[in-house]
Amino acid sequence: MTKISLFLICLLATAGAFGQHPVGIFDDHLDIGNPKMPGDATYDTASQVYMIKGGGANIWFNRDEFHFVYKKIKGDFILTADFEFTGDTAGAVGHRKIGWMIRQSTDEGAASANACKHIDGLVVLQWRPYRGMxxxxxxxxxxxxxxxxxxxxxxxxxxxxxxxxxxxxxPLQLVGSCMVDDLQKDVLAGLFICAHDSDKVAGARVWNVRIDKPVIHPYTSNPHVPPVVVHDVFASRVETIDIADGHRKVLGGFPGPVAPPPGDKPEYSPDKKYDYYSANVNGTTQIWRMRPDGSAKEQLTFDEYHNWFPHVSPDGKWLAFISYPMDIDPNAHPLYEEVMLRLMPLTTPGAARVIAYLYGGESTLHVHCWSPDSKQISLISNSEPAR
Known part of the structure; x- marks a missing residue:
């Protein structure tokens, strides 16, 4: 083989290695299974929204056809995003689907697990335990x-x-769980879309896309098992969220966790009539308020969650707080947990509603987290460390 031939082979191999098409936080996007109608993906930096489209006959049996927007991830992780179908949906096959996918490779028959939302409303977790099955x-x-x-x-x-x-x-509702033994330590994880019709192209809008790396065992009493060092696990995002529609934007980040401010002091309402605070009176931590002199104590939340860190909006209309799951120590408020950011009206009747699902906790809401116009909240969420 001549030197020129060897050079051309090396050049082609190098071109292939750099032939990926990164989009947003993802490494690449491509069609899986060679669908008749090609797909695509774009990312708007200003709005931090993904627009994806794809053809494909199905994601089922022993092979798949769809468009995949993915990155390579190792170990444990949590994928969260908001999804909606776009474009002309008239006459769409009911099983047109979008969602998250974990896949061993880009092979059309790869082992996979798929969180699917169909255009007819069907919600299902489906999986292929082994390649080609x-x-x-x-x-x-x-x-x-x-x-x-x-x-x-x-x-x-x-x-x-x-x-x-x-x-x-x-709150997030459990669909189900499965075990996929053929998914190895390194997998491809990302967004997918399938038209479920070889002659059609489906479209979707995806926003609030987050990939989080959880701390599974932050503490152990076993002296032979070293505790997890949180600073070696986390990076942190600085975000804002619009309270009207829940749209979040990442403003920047840090290489480690953000330390919470010392203490958990009550917060005054803007008119100074109340102090808002968290208290465990009957086994769960709930949000309370009282007069500055300690009188007229009133419980505001009554649910199964452990509610912490109340912050009143500058206009006095809203109360933002963090809700921990039921299996957390009611007297603890760790910074490395799956939590909800919830919003409760203070001037009109109404229940608390979730405006964000995130991996955070103690450091998520700091003092002065509200914008002056009471329309946005700044927050800290934990994320995957930078490579």
Whole structure:
């Protein structure tokens, strides 16, 4: 073989290695299974919104056809985003689908787990346990009785994959879990779209896209198992959220966790008539308020969550706070946990609603987290460390 031939082979190999098409936080996007109608993906930096489109006959049996927007991830992670179909949906096949996918490779028959939202409202977790295996109905599926949903979450802890979904304002609901042994330590994870019709192209808008790396065992009493050092696990994002529609934007980040301010002091309302605080009186931590002299104590939240860090909007109309899951020590408020940012009206009747699902906690809401016009909240969320 001549030197020129060797040079050309090396040049082609190098071109292939750099032939990816990164979009937003993802490494690449491409069609899987060679669908008849090609797909695409774009990212708007200003709005931090992904627009994806794709063809494909199906994601099922022993091979798939769809468009995939993905990055390579190692270990445990939590994928969360908001999804909606776009474009001309008239006459669309009911099983047109969008969502999150974890996949071993770009092979059309790769082992995978898919959190699917269909255009007819069907919600399902489906998976292919091994490469080339025919997916079975209903053995490789977990159906959710409620239709539709906007926020989809797919979590991997070890080889256990869990899907959750929520309509705007409500807590995430469990769809189901599965075990996919053929998904190795390094996987491809990302957004997918499938028209479920070889002759059509489906479109979707995806926003509030977050990939989080959880701390599974931050503490252990076993002297032979070293504790996890949080600073070695986390990076942190600085974000803003619009309270009207829940749209979040990342403003920047830090290489480690952001330390919370010392103490958990009550917060005064703008008119100085009340102090807002968290207290565990009956086994769960709830939000309370009282007069500055300690009189007229009033409980404001009454649910199964542990609610911490109340912050009143400058116009006095809203109360923002962090809700921890039920299995947390009610007297603890760690900074490395799956939490909800919730909003409660103070001047009109109404229940608290979820405006963000995030990985954070103690450091998420700091003093003066509200914008002066009471329309946005700044927050800190934990994220995957930079490579």
């Amino acid at each position: 025919f997916m079975r109905d209903p053995e490789e599926e977990r159906f959710y009785p409620k239709k539709g949903g906007q926020t989809i979450q797919l979590q991997r802890i070890g080889n256990v994959i869990t899907m959750k979904i929520a309509h705007p304002g409500e």
